[in-house]
Amino acid sequence: MSEFFTQAVLIAAVASGIRLAVPLLLASLGETYGQRSGVLNLGVDGIMLLGAFGGYYTVLKTDNVWLGLAMGIGVGVILGLVSAVISVTLKAEQGISGIGIYLFGLGMSDLLFQKLVGTPLPVGSFPKLDIPGLSDIPILGEMLFRHSIIVYVAFGLVPISMYIINRTTFGMNIRAVGENPEAADSLGVSVVRIRYLTVTIGGMMAGIAGAALAIDLGIFQQNLTNAQGFIAIALVYFGAWRPAGVMAGSLLYGFVNSVVLQFKTLGIIPRSWSDIAAMAPAIITILALVLVARRFRQPAALTKPFTRGT
Amino acid sequence: MAQAETNRRSRPKFVAYLVPLGAVVLALAIGAIMLSLLGANPVEGFRAMLDGAFGSGDALIETALKATPLLFVGVGITIAFRANVINIGGEGQMVAGALLATALALALPDLPAVVMLPTVLLAGIVGGAAWGAVPGALKAYYNVNEILSTIMLNVVAVQLMNFLLRGPMIDPGELERGTRIPQTARLQEGADLPLLFGNGRLHIGPLIAVLAAVAAYILLWRTPLGFRVRAVGLSPDAARYAGIPVKRTIVLAMTMSGAMSGLAGAVLVFGSESHRMVTDGSTVGFTGSAGFNGIVAALFGGLHPIWTIPASFMFGGLLVGGIALQRAVQVPSALIMALNGLVVVFVVASDRWKKRLQEQPARVDDTATDGPVLEAVVDDGGGGP
Numbered sequence: 001m002s003e004f005f006t007q008a009v010l011i012a013a014v015a016s017g018i019r020l021a022v023p024l025l026l027a028s029l030g031e032t033y034g035q036r037s038g039v040l041n042l043g044v045d046g047i048m049l050l051g052a053f054g055g056y057y058t059v060l061k062t063d064n065v066w067l068g069l070a071m072g073i074g075v076g077v078i079l080g081l082v083s084a085v086i087s088v089t090l091k092a093e094q095g096i097s098g099i100g101i102y103l104f105g106l107g108m109s110d111l112l113f114q115k116l117v118g119t120p121l122p123v124g125s126f127p128k129l130d131i132p133g134l135s136d137i138p139i140l141g142e143m144l145f146r147h148s149i150i151v152y153v154a155f156g157l158v159p160i161s162m163y164i165i166n167r168t169t170f171g172m173n174i175r176a177v178g179e180n181p182e183a184a185d186s187l188g189v190s191v192v193r194i195r196y197l198t199v200t201i202g203g204m205m206a207g208i209a210g211a212a213l214a215i216d217l218g219i220f221q222q223n224l225t226n227a228q229g230f231i232a233i234a235l236v237y238f239g240a241w242r243p244a245g246v247m248a249g250s251l252l253y254g255f256v257n258s259v260v261l262q263f264k265t266l267g268i269i270p271r272s273w274s275d276i277a278a279m280a281p282a283i284i285t286i287l288a289l290v291l292v293a294r295r296f297r298q299p300a301a302l303t304k305p306f307t308r309g310t
Numbered sequence: 311m312a313q314a315e316t317n318r319r320s321r322p323k324f325v326a327y328l329v330p331l332g333a334v335v336l337a338l339a340i341g342a343i344m345l346s347l348l349g350a351n352p353v354e355g356f357r358a359m360l361d362g363a364f365g366s367g368d369a370l371i372e373t374a375l376k377a378t379p380l381l382f383v384g385v386g387i388t389i390a391f392r393a394n395v396i397n398i399g400g401e402g403q404m405v406a407g408a409l410l411a412t413a414l415a416l417a418l419p420d421l422p423a424v425v426m427l428p429t430v431l432l433a434g435i436v437g438g439a440a441w442g443a444v445p446g447a448l449k450a451y452y453n454v455n456e457i458l459s460t461i462m463l464n465v466v467a468v469q470l471m472n473f474l475l476r477g478p479m480i481d482p483g484e485l486e487r488g489t490r491i492p493q494t495a496r497l498q499e500g501a502d503l504p505l506l507f508g509n510g511r512l513h514i515g516p517l518i519a520v521l522a523a524v525a526a527y528i529l530l531w532r533t534p535l536g537f538r539v540r541a542v543g544l545s546p547d548a549a550r551y552a553g554i555p556v557k558r559t560i561v562l563a564m565t566m567s568g569a570m571s572g573l574a575g576a577v578l579v580f581g582s583e584s585h586r587m588v589t590d591g592s593t594v595g596f597t598g599s600a601g602f603n604g605i606v607a608a609l610f611g612g613l614h615p616i617w618t619i620p621a622s623f624m625f626g627g628l629l630v631g632g633i634a635l636q637r638a639v640q641v642p643s644a645l646i647m648a649l650n651g652l653v654v655v656f657v658v659a660s661d662r663w664k665k666r667l668q669e670q671p672a673r674v675d676d677t678a679t680d681g682p683v684l685e686a687v688v689d690d691g692g693g694g695p
Contacts, residue, residue, distance in 0.1 A: 042457070046651070090659040095396040095457045096609070099602050100654030107647025114642045115348065222644075223592065227465055234458050275473035282465040285458070286448070293453040305662075 003266045004259075007139070013262050014143040014255070021254030022154045023048070023213040023225075027232035028239070028246045029154075029161050030205020033198040035236050036165060038178040038301035039087050041202050042098020045229025046105020047079045048210035053109040055211025056220035057116060059123040065215050068123075069150075072211025073204055079105075080203015084196045091305035102229070110222045122218045126150045150212045161243040174198055178299035181306040191306045206232075234285045240296040249288070256280055326667035330610050333656035334628070341649045350639035362634020363627035374516045375581070377626025379404065379574040379597070381519040383604025384611065384618040385526045386442075386570025391613050392530060393563035394543040399445060399460025400571045400601025401593045402467035403438040407572020408579045408596065409471055410437030412494055412587040415501045415580075416479060423500030430501045431518075431576050438572015439565045441467065446564025450557035456564070464601070468593040475589045493588040503581040515577040519622075522570060526615040529566075539563050571601060599650060603629070606657050612664075628653070 003009065027044050034041050051072040059068035083101060086092045126148035135145040165171040176184040177194045185191050206229065213228070214220050231253065239245025260277050263269045269277050342352035363373050383400040390397035397403075411434040421429060441463060448454035472492065481495040503513035530536035541549040542559045550556050578596070579587045589596060607625045611618030632646040 040457070086655060086659050091662045092655070092659040093396075093661065095398060096605055097655050097658040099398060099605070100651045100656075100658060102651065103599065103602065103654060104648050104651025107644045107649070107651060110644035111642050111648055114644060227461075230458075230461050230465070234462065237455065237458060272477050273473070275469045275476065279466050279469045282462040282469075285462050286454070289454045289458060289462075290448065290452045293455070298455070 004262060004268065009262060009266070011139060011142050013258050015146070016261070017251065017255035017258035018144070019147065019151060019216070019254070020257045021250040022151055022216070023209040023228055024232050024235060024253055025154045025247060025250035026157070026209035026212060027206045027229060028235040028250060029157055029243060030202040030209070031233055031236045032161065032202075032239070032241060032243060032246055033165070033174065033205075034195075034202040035302055036178045036241055036299055037174045037195050037198040038181060038299055038304060038306070039084075039195050039199050039202075040094045040098070040233070040303045041080075041083050041087065041101075041199055042095060042230075042233060043079070043083055043101025043105065044098075044202070044206045044232055045225055045227060046102035047076055047083075047203050047206035048213070048225045048229045048232075049105040049109040049223070050079060051075045051207030051210030052214035052224050053112055053210075053220055054207070056123060056214040057112070059215055060117065060121060063124060065124060065126050068215050069208065069211050072207040072209075074207070076204040076207015076210075077200055078203075079207065080200035081196070083203055084199040087305070088192055088195045088199065091307070094303045094305075106223060109220075109224075113220055113222070117220070120219050120221055123215065125216055125218050126212075148216065150216065154212070155247070158243050158247045165243065170194075170197075175299075177306075178301050181301050181304075185306070185308060191308075195306075231281060231285060234289065237292055237298070238285065238288045240292055241299060252284075253281060256284065326664045327612075329660045329664040329667065330657050333660040334653055337649060337652040337656045340652055341645075344645065344648070345639065345641065348641050348645070350641055355635045355639040355641075358638030359631035359635040361631075362638075363631030368511075369630065371510065371512045372630045373623065373627040375511065375513075375626075376598075376630045377607075377622040378515045378519045378581070379578055379600035380604045380607045380625055381516075381523060381618060381622035382570045382574035382577065383600055384608035384622055385519075385523045385615050386438075386567035386574075387605050387608040388611070388613045388615050388618060389526060389530065389539065389570070390442075390563050390567035391608065392543045393539045393560055394546070395446065395449065395560055395564055395567070396457050397442065397445075397460055397564060397567045398457050398602075398605070399442065399463050399568070400574075400604050401597050401599070402460065402464035402601070403441040403568040403571035404575035404578070404597050404601050405464075405467040405471050405593060406441035406568075406575070407434035407436075407438035408575030408587055409467075409474060410434065410572075411576035412497065412579055413474070413479060415497045416494060419498050421498070421500060426498060426500035427503070427580075430580060431573060434572045434574075434576025435569045436572070438575060439569035441572065442568015443561060443565040446561040446568075449564070450560040464593060471589050471593075471596065472591060475587060479587075481586070491588075492591075493584075494586045497580065497585050497587075499585075501580050502585055503577065511583070513581045515581045518573070518577065520619055522573065523615040523619050526570075530615065535562070571604070574600060574604075594647075598629070599647070602654065603650065606654050609657055609661055 027048060031041060031044055054075040055068040055072040058071040059065055086097050087094050129149050131145040135141045165174060173189045173194050176189060177191050181191045214224060235246055235249040238249040260280060264274055345352040345355050362369055364370060387397055411430045414433040415430045445456045445459040445463060448459050449456040475492040479494050481493055483495065484491050503515055506512045506514060530540060538554045538559045541554055542556050546556050603625060607622040608618050610621035632649065636643050636646055
């Protein structure tokens with residue numbers, strides 16, 4: 001245990017925790033928009049997987065991580081739109097249709113990988129950006145300001161999302177549609193349009209999250225996300241539907257994962273117990289859900305399709 | 311009633327049941343496009359599919375075996391959904407049931423066969439029930455969204471399975487040989503599911519599943535408990551006002567739902583050809599996504615246990631045929647998973663249309679067995695209060 005509490009290991013653990021939080025943060029921020037407007041998109045993990053493959057494949061072919069990220073956005077937008085058609089227009093039961101999207105993404109990304117790539121070839125990763133000045137701060141600088149660009153982008157999206165959801169007309173409409181769609185509708189807000197936008201934003205962010213994950217790791221493999229998309233959905237509950245809360249949850253996850261990883265490398269957790277250690281995120285999520293459910297109320301219209309005149 | 315019907319457009323009842331079939335056809339059409347893109351002949355593929363699912367006696371047996379876990383899970387899902395609880399945890403509940411049943415079979419190798427089989431099947435029921443009761447209680451008493459808690463418990467179950475099969479429950483032979491394949495030793499023969507015709511593959515699993523469906527039907531529509539479950543699903547407030555213990559009923563419904571999935575898991579283990587429990591590291595490797603596909607079978611069957619029997623058989627055929635298709639035209643098996651996802655999406659998305667058709671005539675003279683309950687249950691579906 002004492003091996004863990006050395007400065008170098010602790011700094012590495014915090015830095016890698018922040019890095020591991022990024023895909024979760026991106027996906028759960030996106031899901032926040034959808035849930036705030038009353039739509040639970042359970043297909044995040046499937047969209048992440050397809051975004052991950054799209055991003056990975058693009059980088060493999062073009063050697064350009066930004067094109068890879070753009071591909072993640074493209075894949076995410078398309079699948080977000082599809083999800084919106086399914087849950088908003090067709091009014092499918094959201095708890096189940098998302099599982100279908102997940103299975104589709106899980107199978108399809110694997111199929112494409114086997115057909116187009118086959119053997120796992122590594123690709124280049126995001127460039128690092130040491131923030132001038134700040135990165136020279138001892139300890140703190142190493143933990144916080146020596147990351148790849150995508151990390152700053154992801155955390156930068158938190159205040160932007162807070163602003164959009166809390167301070168803009170669009171954000172007000174999102175909240176209105178999620179709390180009381182009938183009232184919003186009667187005031188001339190198009191419930192359908194708002195929900196299409198939020199679910200598409202959610203899909204886009206999931207696509208980015210997947211691409212960021214694959215490019216950051218520099219590889220793709222079957223089920224690369226390992227249920228991170230589902231964790232991301234739970235994080236939205238955990239964060240009580242607020243971007244800052246979602247960020248806190250993502251960071252907690254990143255840290256838990258990074259500590260478990262460090263423990264494994266240092267041999268603090270024996271190899272045979274690594275499966276038990278891998279339960280930690282899911283169990284923490286369940287406990288967190290219990291705590292959150294006592295204090296916060298979910299958007300009143302969450303998972304309820306809207307039909308005018310009922 | 312009759313007058314009310316003639317006033318409306320009358321449409322035979324079966325039309326509503328064609329909607330999910332149409333959804334499957336649409337999903338398969340997309341599958342045909344994907345096959346063409348992969349350079350395979352879709353016609354040849356679908357012929358192999360049909361043949362592999364229903365083309366021969368052996369094919370029908372395969373289909374029945376594949377349909378068995380779907381039916382168990384589907385029946386369980388029906389019970390939960392009727393109480394307005396969305397149980398997405400079939401996968402984890404199957405694993406939990408299978409693990410407890412397998413552990414018991416390993417721990418009590420000397421039990422005589424007469425006692426052994428009922429004991430291990432009961433263990434499957436108990437394991438699944440426990441895995442279902444937790445999210446049920448969390449929903450009822452702590453207001454935790456059951457969709458999320460069941461998904462998380464799926465994750466926990468798969469890690470538990472990997473831990474147990476790689477460690478405490480691994481076949482000692484695997485350790486001696488150093489191969490370390492994560493699987494148990496061959497389980498006690500007394501726990502093998504008896505074969506129906508003395509030889510071949512068909513064991514009593516499908517029979518148990520059909521009996522379970524009938525039992526669930528009786529439970530839901532012929533017992534006070536079933537009445538309470540449906541009342542809670544229709545309107546928790548009205549049920550509470552009528553003196554029904556709503557919270558306890560929710561927990562019970564989830565427990566029974568989990569029990570069915572747990573039994574499915576046990577039947578998978580003791581009815582398997584290898585008579586071992588094996589993991590490839592994922593839930594899907596053990597369940598074949600039956601925990602999710604059972605939901606689709608249940609929706610297909612209109613959340614009615616009896617109708618879920620043919621629905622599961624059809625869906626089992628789709629899965630068996632999918633494997634035949636994949637072999638015949640040489641495409642990666644991942645395609646089947648992708649198509650499976652499409653079928654789920656399309657069937658769920660078409661569910662609302664089906665209900666709209668059902669809302670037309672011939673509703674009121676339906677006995678209590680169909681109709682209004684279904685509408686309400688699925689309409690209000692989704693998150694907690």
